[in-house]
Amino acid sequence: MTSKIDETKIILEQIGMPKKQCTEISALTILAMASIKEQASWKLAENNWIRIHDIIQFVNNHYNKSYAENSRETFRKQAIHHFRIAGIIEDNGKATNSPNFRYRLTPEFLNTLKSFGSKNWENKISDFLSTHETLKSKYESKRILKKIPLTINDQDFQFSPGIHNELQKAIIEEFAPRFAQGAEVIYVGDTINKSLVLDKKRFEELNFSVIVHDKMPDVVLYHPQKNWLYFIEAVTSVGELSPKRIIEIEQMTEKCSAGNIFVTAFPDIKTYKKFAGSLAWETEVWLSELPEHMIHLNGDKFMGPRK
Structure with a gap:
């Protein structure tokens, strides 16, 4: 049986993420942001606003990892930063040093993610890829407008x-x-x-x-x-x-x-x-x-x- 980490790597590859962003830490970031545990169905994926601290706690608690709090910069540089550029996650527009600063999966990527493993996956991924550049531009513009x-x-x-x-x-x-x-x-x-x-x-x-x-x-x-x-x-x-x-x-x-x-x-x-x-x-x-x-x-x- 394919693990959720491996499935997430496949998803990231199929939406066109570079190989360096299809690593375990990238997969764990997506799983935490979607609140998907090992035995959970992808259709239960969520996109609640969370912090990097919450991501670390989730993967430690549910994927038997032992990332320390000082790993936040690793998650930010290796996963979060690239996912924002790709338009598959977004932030809530607060100052980065604010205790209320949060990230979440974009609604478009969440919708695609929930279909993984279903008979609709091929159609959903095709639809996502057909508008992916548009989505990237949309979220890039959204960040610029917040500046x-x-x-x-x-x-x-x-x-x-x-x-x-x-x-x-x-x-x-x-x-x-x-x-x-x-x-x-x-x-x-x-x-x-x-x-x-x-x-x-x-x-x-x-x-x-x-x-x-x-x-x-x-x-x-x-x-x-x-x-x-x-x-x-x-x-x-x-x-x-x-x-x-x-x-x-x-x-x-x-x-x-x-x-x-x-x-x-x-x-x-x-x-x-x-x-x-x-x-x-x-x-x-x-x-x-x-x-x-x-x-x-x-x-x-x-x-x-x-x-």
């Missing part, structure tokens, strides 16, 4: 979807023209691409030490006339400019001649209040819902560098 467009330094970019990147867009389009007029965007980290914008030449000119992405704030602006650096953190859930974060950034700029300005950006007052007690003194606060105003944690000094 957040913006212009940085006269170049067009796209942020991944999500509230965090919406706040970053507001920083660039609303904060910068009001409070950093004339400044250049020299660093922006997308939730997926941590260096969406990275002006290495400018950082070198400023004698900036090695850039450590997990210590960099979300947006860095530089004002050449004033020789000011604006370090701006977009906060929707974590990441405020606390005293510890300030020390980390100042260590990276200890040889830099520019003055440092630190700004924590929040989408609204409600979010700001959650973090008010942990913000560092001599920093600034900006709220995208009140874009024309600033909150200064600087005593009698308004916006200006700490050094």
Whole structure:
């Protein structure tokens, strides 16, 4: 009797997936996303929204595997990424770092999958393949529409979807023209691409030490006339400019001649209040819902560098 893993490999081959995506880990991913156990019928396949964590738990529990939590990137790179491109799975459009981010089988692929082993399989696979390129285009367009467009330094970019990147867009389009007029965007980290914008030449000119992405704030602006650096953190859930974060950034700029300005950006007052007690003194606060105003944690000094 053919195992469900082998059957899934056959399905992936017949819909035209490359050989490298017809592996055991790819098959297990599809089985978990379809919620199909070894003895289950394919007609019982489902396409509920699930996380990679759920995929790992399913294959460990029902296929006697022992994948650890740190295998998530392996599932993402070897299976999920390619399945999205092929238009056989989709995501729910949330930010990838959101706890609510999920994947599922596309309805078209689910419909095909449920017919495997039945007398309708040949017709179903033929129908699927006849529109497969159209489906791929459809889901590719769907992902593009979810992107957040913006212009940085006269170049067009796209942020991944999500509230965090919406706040970053507001920083660039609303904060910068009001409070950093004339400044250049020299660093922006997308939730997926941590260096969406990275002006290495400018950082070198400023004698900036090695850039450590997990210590960099979300947006860095530089004002050449004033020789000011604006370090701006977009906060929707974590990441405020606390005293510890300030020390980390100042260590990276200890040889830099520019003055440092630190700004924590929040989408609204409600979010700001959650973090008010942990913000560092001599920093600034900006709220995208009140874009024309600033909150200064600087005593009698308004916006200006700490050094």
